[in-house]
Amino acid sequence: MGAPARPAARGFAMPRPGASEPAAEPEDARPVPLPADAKVDLGAQEQALRIAALLDRLDGDFVGLAPVKDRVREIAALLLIDRLRQGYGLASSRPSLHMCFTGSPGTGKTTLAACVGELLRELGYLRTGQLVSVTRDDLVGQYVGHTAPRTKEVLKRAMGGVLFIDEAYYLYRPENERDYGQEAIEILLQFMEAHREDLVVILAGYASRMDDFFRSNPGMASRIAHHIDFPDFALDELLRIAEMMLEREQYRMDDAAREAFAEYVALRMGQPRFANARSIRNAIDRLRLRQARRLVAAGGVLARDDLMRISAADVRASRVFRGGLAPDRARPGE
Amino acid sequence: MRITQGTFSYLPDLTDGEIAAQIGYAQANGWAVAVEFTDDPHPRNVLWEMWGLPMFGLADPAGAMHEVLACRAAYPDHYVRVTAYDASLGRQSTALSFIAARPADEPGFRLDRQESADRRLRYTLHPYAADRPRGHRYSEDSGARNGARGG
Numbered sequence: 001m002g003a004p005a006r007p008a009a010r011g012f013a014m015p016r017p018g019a020s021e022p023a024a025e026p027e028d029a030r031p032v033p034l035p036a037d038a039k040v041d042l043g044a045q046e047q048a049l050r051i052a053a054l055l056d057r058l059d060g061d062f063v064g065l066a067p068v069k070d071r072v073r074e075i076a077a078l079l080l081i082d083r084l085r086q087g088y089g090l091a092s093s094r095p096s097l098h099m100c101f102t103g104s105p106g107t108g109k110t111t112l113a114a115c116v117g118e119l120l121r122e123l124g125y126l127r128t129g130q131l132v133s134v135t136r137d138d139l140v141g142q143y144v145g146h147t148a149p150r151t152k153e154v155l156k157r158a159m160g161g162v163l164f165i166d167e168a169y170y171l172y173r174p175e176n177e178r179d180y181g182q183e184a185i186e187i188l189l190q191f192m193e194a195h196r197e198d199l200v201v202i203l204a205g206y207a208s209r210m211d212d213f214f215r216s217n218p219g220m221a222s223r224i225a226h227h228i229d230f231p232d233f234a235l236d237e238l239l240r241i242a243e244m245m246l247e248r249e250q251y252r253m254d255d256a257a258r259e260a261f262a263e264y265v266a267l268r269m270g271q272p273r274f275a276n277a278r279s280i281r282n283a284i285d286r287l288r289l290r291q292a293r294r295l296v297a298a299g300g301v302l303a304r305d306d307l308m309r310i311s312a313a314d315v316r317a318s319r320v321f322r323g324g325l326a327p328d329r330a331r332p333g334e
Numbered sequence: 335m336r337i338t339q340g341t342f343s344y345l346p347d348l349t350d351g352e353i354a355a356q357i358g359y360a361q362a363n364g365w366a367v368a369v370e371f372t373d374d375p376h377p378r379n380v381l382w383e384m385w386g387l388p389m390f391g392l393a394d395p396a397g398a399m400h401e402v403l404a405c406r407a408a409y410p411d412h413y414v415r416v417t418a419y420d421a422s423l424g425r426q427s428t429a430l431s432f433i434a435a436r437p438a439d440e441p442g443f444r445l446d447r448q449e450s451a452d453r454r455l456r457y458t459l460h461p462y463a464a465d466r467p468r469g470h471r472y473s474e475d476s477g478a479r480n481g482a483r484g485g
Contacts, residue, residue: 156401157391159396
C-alpha cells in the first residue's frame, strides 16, 4: 500500500474494502508560535476592540451593578490575554467559569445570565452561548432512577452554552434525606468537572439560602470559581432603570410625573416585599393601566403625545402614597 | 473484512473531531442525533440497539459526543453508529447515518450454499462473528467457552 505519492490525488484514491488504512490524525492546526521578542499591540487587536464594544454595551444595558461589571471585565481581560499567550506558545489553560449569582430579588441575576452566555460566545469561550434556564423541577426526577437521565438530558441540552439554575438551593432538601436532589447535584458536579470546556453553569439565588446550600455541599462551592454578589439598587439607579424601561416601551414621563415617581420609589423602598427592578417593572405596568384608564375616562380627541405621556396624576394614584398595601391584603406583622 | 455501511464508510475511520463535526452538521440542519450499537455485522441487520433516546433539541455537538464516547466505552468491541433523524414533514426519516466505532478485528463473512429442490442453490451470507454468542462476538475472551456454558 504505502502513502499516496501525490497528496492531490488522495481524494480519488478510494481505499479498497479490507485494505483499511489507519485513520489519519488531522494535522496540528495551531500556527507557529511568535518569536519570544515579538511585540503585540493590544489596541490593534481586533478581538480587544470587540471586547471593548461588548463591555460598553453591557455598561449601557445594565444600570449600577459595579462589582458585577468589574468581574465580567476581569474575565474578558483574562480570556483576551490567554489568547495572546497562546500566540507566543505559552501555557494557557481554560479558566473555570462556573459562577454563582447571589442577591436580593430583582437585582438582575437572570437578565445578566442571558448576557453572559452571549458575551462568552463572543469571547470565543463558548461555541453556541445559548441559555438553558432550569429550576429544580427540570433536574430532579420523581422516582428512583428518574433523576440521572433527566439531569443528563438537561446538561446535554445546555452544552456549548450556559446552564442557568435559578433558586439552586431548592436542589438540596436537608429535611428529606431520601430526596433525589442530592443525586442531581452529584451528576451536576461530575459534568461541571468533566465538561469544563463545553459548559458554564451559573447558580442563582438569594444570598443567605445559597450560603446554606454551599455549606451542605462543599464540593459545589469549591468548583465554582466566581461568586458574584449583586448589590441592591440605590434610588437614583432605580430611577434610571425606570427611564430605560419606559423608553423601551415608548412612554415618557413629564417633569411633575418624574418628581412624583421619585417620591413613589423612595416610599416603596421602605415598604415590605420590595423587589428592586422587578418592583419598578410592576409599577410601570400599573402606571400604564392607570394612564389608559384616565385617557378612556376623559374621552375626546387624543394626540400621539397623549398616548405616550404619563402624568403626575397617574403616579400619585398609587396606593403606595396612602400607606402601602391595602389593609385587607397586608399581613399582620409586616 | 471492513464493514462498509452508511455514509463515509469507504473513508478511513473518522476521528473524534470529525465525528463531532458531523454531529454539528446534523444539528445545524435541525436533525436529532441518536447513538446505536450492535455486534451483528449482517448487512440486513438494520435495527441496532439504541443507546439512550434520540437527542432532540441539542444545540452543540458536545452533548451527543458525550453519548458516543459513553457508548463506545460501555461496548468496546461493537459497532457504534450515529444516526441523524430529520423530523421535517415529508421526510421524517434518517437523514444521515455513519459508523463511529468498529471492533478492532473484523473477521468478515462466509458464503453458505444450501441445496434445495431441483438442484437449485441458495446462497446466504454468514458472518464469522455470529458464531459466538451475542456480546462476545468480537471480544478477546473465547466466545466458544461462553457458548458452551449455554450463554
